[in-house]
Amino acid sequence: MVNFLKKDVLILIRDRTELLVLLLMPFVLTAILGFALGGVMSEEGFSELKVAIVQEDDTEAGVQQFIDDVNSAAFPDEAKVGMTEAAESFQPFSIIEEALFSDDLEGVVKVSYLAEDEALEAVQDEEILAIIKVPEDFTYQALQKMILDEGEGSELIIQSSDHSALAVDIVDDIISTLVDQINLETAIAQVGGEEAITSTEEELSIHDLGGVESVTDQEPLSMLQYYTFGMAVMFALYVASTMGSKAYIENYQHVFDRILLSGRSRNLYLSGKWVSTIVLVVMQIFILLVASSLVFQAFQLNNWAYWGGIGLISLVYALTIGSLGTLLVAMAMRTKSNAIPNVFAFGIVSVFAFLGGSFAPMFQLPDVINQMGLWVPNGVAMNAYLQWTQGLGLSAIGPLLVRLLVMAIVIFSMSLFIFPKRRVA
Amino acid sequence: MLETTDLRKVFKSTVAVDEVNLYLNKGESVGLLGPNGAGKSTTISMISSLSMPTSGDVKWNGESVVKNPNVIRNVLGVVPQEIAVYEELTALENLKFFGKIYGLKGETLDQKVEDALKIVGLEEKQKELVKNYSGGMKRRINIAVALLHEPEIIIMDEPTVGIDPQSRNYILEMVRQLNEEKGMTVLYTSHYMEEVERLCDRIYIMDHGKVIATGTQEELTSILSSEESILIELDRPYPNLVKALSGLEEVLQVVEHDKGIKLIVTKGSRLLGKVFQIAEQEDAQIAGINVQVPTLEDVFLHLTGRKLRD
Known part of the structure; x- marks a missing residue:
């Protein structure tokens, strides 16, 4: 296998045209596109997520309604006082509002209050990314669930258009993390009583919200990185x-006949191609990322945890491209023609690249394209790289890596099936 | 040692090889002669186990190569008509790559590579990329790869196509040494009559997928023992001269070639006088005339009615 790998690497290294296409071209295009379109993802653009809050809930009325319910119920007076104080001090949406307006999210999320019609229009016009709708009776139902553990609770509604799925995902993640945190604190309060509620109120701040921290710790994604x-x-x-x-x-x-005459199996040859493709892809990605870091300072080279994740994504992606390479090898051998690799190189790669977000930023593409991008290997890998770079962690990229591995297995199986079997009669 | 029985290969409706029976004994040098498209390469492809026959069998020491290709692969070296090496690699890198896939390693590999380079005379050029080699050197590295694992039998498919006379002579001498000094069994295909005449103990002549004659050179030329050929060199083509000579009773065949006309005539027929007379009548300028005993080329012409390199 090492013998095949060494041979393939040597042949590729000595083919200057191929080498230019595989190594220099991506670097040059990164520079051109990264600098030319840099403004699209600048602080004012990508990093500031504009959301609108549509407030249909009357918080004070909800709190008052809850207090009235408590007073009219058959609780001991001491419990009634505790619950009333808790309701007055612990209002769920206020906590979310405070977090959204906190210093930590300044410059990341910009919040405005709009009526529902205005908000929907603004989403349509792409003036805002998403609407956080606080439904009627949100406070009352939330307090009922949180303090009395009665009813179904209440839900925030997040609405968005299709034009920027990635950014909407981030808004969704922020709100989900906040809601999860409130639910957790509530559960603790129900077990620990008033003291626990008080301590929760004091300690709850944006710094306690792990998911949000991981976003804000990172620099906004630059166009060069993208x-x-x-x-x-x-x-x-x-x-x-x-x-x-x-x-x-x-x-x-x-030459292939010569390899067969040595008694080596066809599957060994195909596996050799698989391994060679994997190694070449890993080398190619590594060279591009390091060059981009050194020349453009696109990435910091000393963040080992970050590079560990990038290495993992690259390896899994290389496994899939290795399988794709063997599929093209099998097809070329089956048809005894270079037509299919050529069609792939001069046509299909462009389609895949478009769907995968290599040409235009994903957040500018319709959601349907982004969804289709998740069915091509480069699109899946792209999502994994972006999410990892934005600090979304292994739990976010895990399903994407599994998807790539499944693709690798399916495509490699197809190539074994297509690769010509022993001599044709 | 190696034997084919009723070997047949059909591509769609074309019969490429038709009931070919041939054999090679250990240490023999056997020629497979025929024009382009005669079925030589397809026959070789089946013998070397790369292509499955439509029917018939190939046996190596009594074992079927068709059923189990591995019986021949480790003892067989094949020199294909094409330059089947990586042109972007050096000769040394090519030999090491192919040596390793034959399972050679370490000092053994280095020694075999050195031996192969020495046999083909490329020691000095071993670190140059094959793509920078001359045609003759490419042919030699093509042969070297086939010799790496010291095969018992080597099949050479037109190994001298498109090279200069000096390289061709080098290769022919190398093949002779492999056969005579190292005892290697050789199956040599060519459409150059003189190569086969020089190298081979026995010859199979193929045309249109069939073996049309077989034997030693003497046996084959004895087919024409009652004939002789007259080569007439002319300053330019004379179609009427050809027509007139064809009409003579003693002339069995008239073939035009680039320098003139070749007549195959009954041995002992005193024809030269008539030839000069007709040439004068047709106003043809004869530059030279030569009476020859029959060659393999004449045998092929006799058997097929056309020249070997048509």
Whole structure:
């Protein structure tokens, strides 16, 4: 296997045109697109998530209604006083509002209050990304559930358009984290009583909300970072087509026959192509990311935990591209033609790159395109790179990596099936 | 040692190889002669286990290669017509790669690589990329790869196509040494008659997928023992001369070639006088005339009615 790998690497290194396409082109395109479109993801653009709050709930009325219910119920007087104080001091949406307006989210989230009609119009016009709707009786129902453990509780409604799925995901994550935190504190309060509620109120701040912290600890995603990943995942696809074309030449020049005459199996040859593609893709991505870090300062090189995740994503993506490479090898061998690797290189790669967000930022693409992007390997890898870079952690990228691995297994199985079997009669 | 029985290969409706029976004994050098498209390469492909016959069998020491290709693969070296090496690698890198896939390693690999380079005379150029080699050097590295694992039998499919006379001579001498000095069994295909005449103990002549004659060179040329050929060199083509000569009773065949006309005539027929007379009538300028004993080329012409390199 090492023998095949060494040979494939040497052949590729000595093919200057191919080397330029696979290594220099993504770097140049990263520079061009990253600098040309840099403004799109600037502080004012991508990093500031504009959301509107549609407040249909009357907080004071809700609190008063809850207190009236408590007073009219058959609780001991001492309990009534405690519950009344808790209701007056612990109002669920106020906590979320405070978090959204906190210093920690300043410059990340910009909140405005709108009527529902205005908010819907603003979403349509792409003036805001999402609406956080506080439904009628939110406070009353939330207090009922939180203090008396009665009723179904209440839900915030987050509405968005399709034009920026990634940004909406981030808003959704922030709110979900806040709601989860409130639910957790409530559960503690119900077990620990008034003291626990009081301590929760004092301690609850944005710094306690792990999910939010992980977003705000990172620099906003720059266009150079975005296109470094975009070009990395796109140009990795060309490694697959290159392997297909090289295999066609090996077959055409009867070198493949020579390999078979040595008694080596066809599957060993195919596995050799798989391993070579994987190694070449990992090398290609590594070179691009390091070059982008050194030349453009797109990434900090000393964050080992971050690079560990990037390495993992790259490896899993390389496994998938390795399988794609073997599929193209198998097809080239089956058809005894270079047509399929060529069609892939000159047509399909562009389609995949578009769907995967390599050409235009994902947050500018319709959701349907982003959804389709999750069915092409480069799109999945792109999402994983972006989410990891934005600090969303292993739990967020885990399903994406599993998806890539499933793709790798399915595609490799297909290539084993398509690869010509023993001699044709 | 190696034997084919009723070997047949059909591609869709085209019969490429038709009931070919041939054998090679240990240490023999056997030629497979035929024009382009005669079925030589397809026959080789089936013998070397790369292509499955439509029917028939190939046996190596009594074991079927068709059923179990591995019986021949480790003892067989194949020199394909194409330059089947990686042109972006050096000769040394190519030999090491192919040596390793044959399971050679360490000092053994280094020694075999060195031996192969020495046999083909490329020691000095071993670190140059193959793509920078001349045509003759490419042919030699193509042969070296097939010799790496010291095969018992080597099949060479037109190994001298498209190279200069010096390289061609080098390769022919190398093949002779492999056969005579190292005892390697050789199956050599070519459409160059003189190569087969020089190298081979026995010859199979193929045309249109069939073996049309077989034997030693003497046996084959004895087919034409009652004939001789007259080569007439002309300054330019004379179609009427050809027509007139064809009409002579003693002339069995008339073939035009680039320098003139070749007549195959009954041995002992005193024809030269008539030839000069007709040439004068047709106003043809004869530059030279040569009477020859039959060659394999003449045998092929006799058997197929066309020249080997048509």
